[in-house]
Amino acid sequence: MPRITLIEFGGKEHLLEVEAGQSVMQAAIDGMVPGIMADCGGSCSCATCHCYVDAAWVERLPAAEPAERDMLECALHPQDNSRLSCQLRVTAQCDGLVVRLPQSQV
């Protein structure tokens, strides 16, 4: 299974083994990672699963769809590497992915 790392705003790291096909958001929920709220359950409706993708990975993930880009524009503290973790599907190629969580989701 691919392994990904989520880093809380405070620096605490969570190394998660994720079944391919799952979203990074679901992996965070299942892994009880604080900082991902996911109020809409992954339907790209709330931007409470906002994360920052490690620079090395930005280009290696499929680009955000327009709906996700719209949400991100209005998320708190957006950056160029912002993504909604519900829209990031983990594949075998994602082994080693690193994402960081923002200070706050709301």
Next chain:
Amino acid sequence: MRSDEVLIVVGAGHAGAELAVQAREAGWAGGIALVGDEPALPYHRPPLSKAYLAGQAGLETLALKARATYDKAGVELVAGRRVAAIDRARSQVLFDDGGAMAYSRLALATGGRPRPLPAASEGADAADNFHYLRSLADVDRIRQRFVPGARLVIVGGGYVGLEVAAVAIKHGLKVTVLEAAARVLARVTEPRVSAFYEKVHRDAGVDLRVGVQVSGFELDRAGRLVTRVRCADGELVEADLVIAGIGQVPNTELAAAAGLAVDDGILVDACCRTSAPTIVAAGDCTRFDSALYGRSIRLESVPNALEQARCAAAALVGKERLHDSVPWFWSDQYDLKLKMVGLAQGHDRFVLRGSPEQRSFAAFYLKGDRVLAVDSVNRVPEFMLAKRLVAERVAVDAGQLADESVPLKTLLPTA
């Protein structure tokens, strides 16, 4: 905190599952049991009337959290058991199978159930092709008859009914929606928003009828299947499948019987504490005073259930997390993403930004210069900003709201 304490969470929907796990996160050191009357792992309800009904999402995608997560959190899942009563004197919950379980603290997350359709009370509601839509089991039954060409009659033009209509049309069913009020979504939106959704559904091929009261049902000889839906004006609508969605009733009976304060919802404070010192409650079953709106409200909302669950979990370990978030809701129909913020009740002005004809607009409900609520269709930036306009009670200029050349962002106070 002593670790021999036991928290029992009654109800394993969005609120219950979140509450159980968050209680552990918040520092609850004792046992946690999450009791639900359904057999499945706690699951996402919103997809039931959308992707799951359409067959686009399988059962495996519905779980709120993996089973391993409950194990990791030390939450014991007690599935398929129904709590029949709370014995506060003995601090026990009593199951309908005769068993009992003792608690130190109790959390009620009993949710709601579909409002029964009065016209179906004389037998139609027991028919094999008559359904409400709330649970996974409901949808699994619906799907058996959810086949192309089937004549589906939906009673109620609310969110659930309209979401089902959209999925059914795409799936090749012949769809009739019967709405008793003069327009769809009448309880929650302004007439222009209702008109927009009525047109969308009619253009898609839905036979949408408003101002139609359902007065009864005709059954086949065996009394097993509804064959026709009878309307008060005498009209008969042929049906292979009937789905009623006319609202929700909060499940408050357990709480009321246990002597908790209940008034169309289990009454809770901003920390989700009930009138009983050892009992908290969260989600659709509750009613609370909204600081934002200055009145008591009851919400049927996943985000609210999750936020209340977090507050209740904090309260259980003696922390204060105040529940004061802005209510919000969403509904996906066809290619339209409807996202709503706030509660429109009491508005005296309505402002439209963008145009329904372009299938992209935001509808603002104002009281004076304050935005009470916003419905946005395919307008994500407006939705995100509207949350702040409503939460921060920003004074706005109606003319600027309607003017698309004024970016909405500029109406927010600068930090």
